Amino acid sequence: xxxxxxxxxxxxxxxxxxxxxxxxxxxxxxxxxxxxxxxxxxxxxxxxxxxxxxxxxxxxxxxxxxxxxxxxxxxxxxxxxxxxxxxxxxxxxxxxxxxxxxxxxxxxxxxxxxxxxxxxxxxxxxxxxxxxxxxxxxxxxxxxxxxxxxxxxxxxxxxxxxxxxxxxxxxxxxxxxxxxxxxxxxxxxxxxxxxxxxxxxxxxxxxxxxxxxxxxxxxxxxxxxxxxxxxxxxxxxxxxxxxxx
Amino acid sequence: xxxxxxxxxxxxxxxxxxxxxxxxxxxxxxxxxxxxxxxxxxxxxxxxxxxxxxxxxxxxxxxxxxxxxxxxxxxxxxxxxxxxxxxxxxxxxxxxxxxxxxxxxxxxxxxxxxxxxxxxxxxxxxxxxxxxxxxxxxxxxxxxxxxxxxxxxxxxxxxxxxxxxxxxxxxxxxxxxxxxxxxxxxxxxxxxxxxxxxxxxxxxxxxxxxxxxxxxxxxxxxxxxxxxxxxxxxxxxxxxxxxxxxxxxxxxxxxxxxxxxxxxxxxxxxxxxxxxxxxxxxxxxxxxxxxxxxxxxxxxxxxxxxxxxxxxxxxxxxxxxxxxxxxxxxxxxxxxxxx
Numbered sequence: 388x389x390x391x392x393x394x395x396x397x398x399x400x401x402x403x404x405x406x407x408x409x410x411x412x413x414x415x416x417x418x419x420x421x422x423x424x425x426x427x428x429x430x431x432x433x434x435x436x437x438x439x440x441x442x443x444x445x446x447x448x449x450x451x452x453x454x455x456x457x458x459x460x461x462x463x464x465x466x467x468x469x470x471x472x473x474x475x476x477x478x479x480x481x482x483x484x485x486x487x488x489x490x491x492x493x494x495x496x497x498x499x500x501x502x503x504x505x506x507x508x509x510x511x512x513x514x515x516x517x518x519x520x521x522x523x524x525x526x527x528x529x530x531x532x533x534x535x536x537x538x539x540x541x542x543x544x545x546x547x548x549x550x551x552x553x554x555x556x557x558x559x560x561x562x563x564x565x566x567x568x569x570x571x572x573x574x575x576x577x578x579x580x581x582x583x584x585x586x587x588x589x590x591x592x593x594x595x596x597x598x599x600x601x602x603x604x605x606x607x608x609x610x611x612x613x614x615x616x617x618x619x620x621x622x623x624x625x626x627x628x629x630x631x632x
Numbered sequence: 633x634x635x636x637x638x639x640x641x642x643x644x645x646x647x648x649x650x651x652x653x654x655x656x657x658x659x660x661x662x663x664x665x666x667x668x669x670x671x672x673x674x675x676x677x678x679x680x681x682x683x684x685x686x687x688x689x690x691x692x693x694x695x696x697x698x699x700x701x702x703x704x705x706x707x708x709x710x711x712x713x714x715x716x717x718x719x720x721x722x723x724x725x726x727x728x729x730x731x732x733x734x735x736x737x738x739x740x741x742x743x744x745x746x747x748x749x750x751x752x753x754x755x756x757x758x759x760x761x762x763x764x765x766x767x768x769x770x771x772x773x774x775x776x777x778x779x780x781x782x783x784x785x786x787x788x789x790x791x792x793x794x795x796x797x798x799x800x801x802x803x804x805x806x807x808x809x810x811x812x813x814x815x816x817x818x819x820x821x822x823x824x825x826x827x828x829x830x831x832x833x834x835x836x837x838x839x840x841x842x843x844x845x846x847x848x849x850x851x852x853x854x855x856x857x858x859x860x861x862x863x864x865x866x867x868x869x870x871x872x873x874x875x876x877x878x879x880x881x882x883x884x885x886x887x888x889x890x891x892x893x894x895x896x897x898x899x900x901x902x903x904x905x906x907x908x909x910x911x912x913x914x915x916x917x918x919x920x921x922x923x924x925x926x927x928x929x930x931x932x933x934x935x936x937x938x939x940x941x942x943x944x945x946x947x948x949x950x951x952x953x954x955x956x957x958x959x960x961x962x963x964x965x966x967x968x969x970x971x
Contacts, residue, residue, distance in 0.1 A: 526753065632970070
């Protein structure tokens with residue numbers, strides 16, 4: 388069995404992002420970049436399946452600038468086998484990401500495509516579902532548990548509003564992962580060294596036959612309204628009085 | 633032209649989020665000349681939902697797909713249904729064999745876990761973008777939405793002919809429902825859609841839903857949350873007691889969830905639920921930026937914490953610097969007397 392894991396390069400979640408003064412976007416110059424945390428969980432899960440013996444090969448795929456090879460090497464150090472970098476300096480919107488991944492799926496023919504449920508920059512939560520539509524695969528979104536079963540089925544427990552729901556999907560399937568699926572490991576030094584020798588294949592949207600066609604234009608990015616600090620109340624009586632409970 | 637609103641329901645009643653989506657749809661309609669609002673109800677044995685929807689003012693039509701395959705909402709079945717409705721740009725009323733020509737400009741639903749599941753799938757089938765979690769309508773093609781977990785607000789414009797949207801329901805006030813029983817002629821007309829085949833690709837196995845008599849976290853008017861300051865799971869009983877007195881929902885910070893005090897479906901913040909109640913009471917929560925991102929839409933925020941430097945006080949409207957283990961019992965006692 389083969390798993391394809393999509394990886395996005397985003398501003399590190401510990402960075403306190405700032406809106407650019409001209410309101411055209413977020414300040415990303417000299418900002419630390421990292422693997423999207425949800426994608427990291429997807430890589431971890433794929434590697435765990437491999438370690439358990441239920442998966443033979445884990446392939447990472449990333450769409451981004453050439454610097455994204457840093458994130459792919461980090462993913463390979465988790466234990467993934469090889470990686471594909473689709474190089475572009477353009478902004479790639481969810482639908483185009485799904486179209487590019489669709490091409491990779493057609494080439495690689497994975498049994499499962501694992502993705503993070505959303506990226507922590509654009510917060511779209513769309514790519515996995517769109518890829519499932521284009522490939523006509525079933526989808527298990529927001530997974531907190533994944534179990535392979537026979538024949539050719541995967542059981543996915545999803546985190547939904549109000550609790551958990553379990554679905555059975557026929558393979559091949561697209562699964563997007565939620566935070567509580569696992570806690571990603573820290574790569575060990577030997578594995579980091581090993582990752583340096585693993586293969587990263589370079590390609591581009593054009594050579595895959597996808598011409599990017601962004602449908603959304605960002606007109607403005609602004610800071611949210613700032614809440615002002617309020618008043619101090621002395622005791623419970625005053626609080627109840629203010630709130631008119 | 634028409635806007636297609638996909639209803640949130642549990643096969644018995646329409647959920648509150650639908651009424652917020654109706655408000656968002658009405659705001660879009662203001663920017664389009666001659667448009668109608670159509671409500672799509674996909675379910676199984678959902679007659680009571682349809683009956684409830686017939687009393688909604690402003691709707692021109694209700695489309696119903698009442699079929700066993702929709703007992704649980706599966707994206708693999710819902711997306712082709714919506715796609716065919718929109719792609720054919722019309723639909724057939726079985727009984728009267730009347731074919732309505734409709735052009736849908738927008739497909740809109742709430743950004744709950746169900747809408748987030750099928751809307752991108754619908755958009756990809758239509759080869760259009762999807763816009764997630766809109767918090768305001770600027771025009772028929774321009775919307776505001778939070779990015780970076782609400783640390784920035786983006787204004788985005790779509791160039792697609794059909795806009796596929798999900799709405800952050802807490803950002804829109806709920807539209808009203810006509811409560812009196814309407815005469816048949818003033819009820820919203822209902823169109824039954826033809827049955828469709830199951831995709832055969834996915835199947836519902838089981839649901840483990842949290843049982844609670846309290847209001848749902850994302851729609852409650854009052855939310856009381858506990859943080860690491862609660863110290864243990866047993867102390868959350870204090871919050872439950874208070875919540876029941878105020879008809880409030882109970883939430884928690886990530887720290888409280890990670891410490892195992894409460895289940896993770898109570899988590900509020902960047903990686904949990906986003907809430908925007910009339911009143912938010914943060915008890916023993918320091919106010920990490922990830923938590924604050926999930927509560928900034930609240931009308932009034934109250935913080936109770938014994939640390940006067942806690943960052944939660946920077947965003948709270950009313951700040952009480954005190955020991956929560958003294959404050960909570962006192963508050964419970966005061967409210968009991970008022971009852």
